Amino acid sequence: MTMTLEPQLHGPITRLMLARYLVCSDDPNPVHVDEPFARSLGFPSVIAQGMVSYGWLAEMLTRAYGADNIRSLAARFSSPVFPGEEVTVGGTQTRRWVEGGSTFMELDVFADVAGSHRMTGIAVVEVEKDEVNMDKEVESA
Amino acid sequence: MNRNVEGAIIGSVEVTVEAVKVRDYYQALELDPPGPLEPGEVAPVAFPVDNLNAVWGVLDISHDRSLHAGHAISAQRAPRIGERLTGVTRVTRIWDKAALTFATLSTRYTDTRGDEVLVSEMTIVERQEGQE
Numbered sequence: 001m002t003m004t005l006e007p008q009l010h011g012p013i014t015r016l017m018l019a020r021y022l023v024c025s026d027d028p029n030p031v032h033v034d035e036p037f038a039r040s041l042g043f044p045s046v047i048a049q050g051m052v053s054y055g056w057l058a059e060m061l062t063r064a065y066g067a068d069n070i071r072s073l074a075a076r077f078s079s080p081v082f083p084g085e086e087v088t089v090g091g092t093q094t095r096r097w098v099e100g101g102s103t104f105m106e107l108d109v110f111a112d113v114a115g116s117h118r119m120t121g122i123a124v125v126e127v128e129k130d131e132v133n134m135d136k137e138v139e140s141a
Numbered sequence: 142m143n144r145n146v147e148g149a150i151i152g153s154v155e156v157t158v159e160a161v162k163v164r165d166y167y168q169a170l171e172l173d174p175p176g177p178l179e180p181g182e183v184a185p186v187a188f189p190v191d192n193l194n195a196v197w198g199v200l201d202i203s204h205d206r207s208l209h210a211g212h213a214i215s216a217q218r219a220p221r222i223g224e225r226l227t228g229v230t231r232v233t234r235i236w237d238k239a240a241l242t243f244a245t246l247s248t249r250y251t252d253t254r255g256d257e258v259l260v261s262e263m264t265i266v267e268r269q270e271g272q273e
Contacts, residue, residue, distance in 0.1 A: 010171070011171075017169055017170070020165065020168060020169035021166075021169040021170070023165070024166050024169050024189065027189075028204070029208075029209075030204060037205075040205070041205060050209050050210075050211070050212065052169075052170060054187055054212055055166070055170050055172075055187045056170060056172075058185060058186055058187035058214075059170070062175070062185065062219075063175065067183045067185060067186050067219035068219050070186045070214075070216055070219070072213065072214065072215040073186070073214050074212075074262075075211060075213070076210070076211040076264075077208075077209060077211055077212075
């Protein structure tokens with residue numbers, strides 16, 4: 001039996017969203033807000049900060065397991081996300097083990113646009129069965 | 142890219158996890174905060190406590206050649222609203238792959254007792270000269 005987190009849809013990405021994230025993260029990279037600059041790099045438009053999708057992944061894990069139970073979240077930003085696109089984040093349990101009296105779960109996580117991976121990663125959460133927010137999980141064969 | 146900084150500590154930062162900034166973070170991501178943002182409440186683990194972009198200059202790279210290519214956080218616990226953290230940033234690795242150069246910057250955050258709260262690791266990719 002595999003446990004799958006219920007996929008969550010976010011967006012569509014807006015330029016306002018990117019500008020707000022740029023401000024709150026102190027990220028000066030103009031590729032997220034400056035259209036001519038982004039085009040000069042060969043992109044069709046500005047691109048979303050990878051940390052926006054990463055933040056949605058972290059939030060999905062937080063709501064399922066609690067922020068204090070997230071042990072790690074590592075993600076590779078494989079392709080950019082553009083304004084107007086909707087991002088689906090999700091995750092599937094790949095491993096579960098007990099160590100030092102605690103139970104840990106590893107999940108493959110992703111951020112997709114229209115079924116295409118834009119970000120993939122691995123998360124580890126510390127979890128006790130009773131603490132899992134089961135309504136956020138879907139069992140699949 | 143300045144390869145001489147591999148392994149070196151290139152900066153430190155003192156940050157306070159301010160409720161107003163956490164609200165800005167949730168607003169930017171168009172998320173509803175999970176609860177009241179009072180001092181001591183848990184903050185998002187991916188809250189951008191670091192300002193790693195500010196130290197890109199140490200690597201001698203520019204935004205027209207480089208992008209944030211990946212991120213990893215390992216956490217002992219989530220930060221708390223109102224908490225003061227100290228982050229120390231080190232260039233952990235620089236390597237080449239195909240026509241790209243990668244660098245990983247790792248920032249270790251500790252609380253006022255000196256206990257580790259989380260480690261935030263940023264991977265930057267830079268196109269090498271002559272590559273489009």
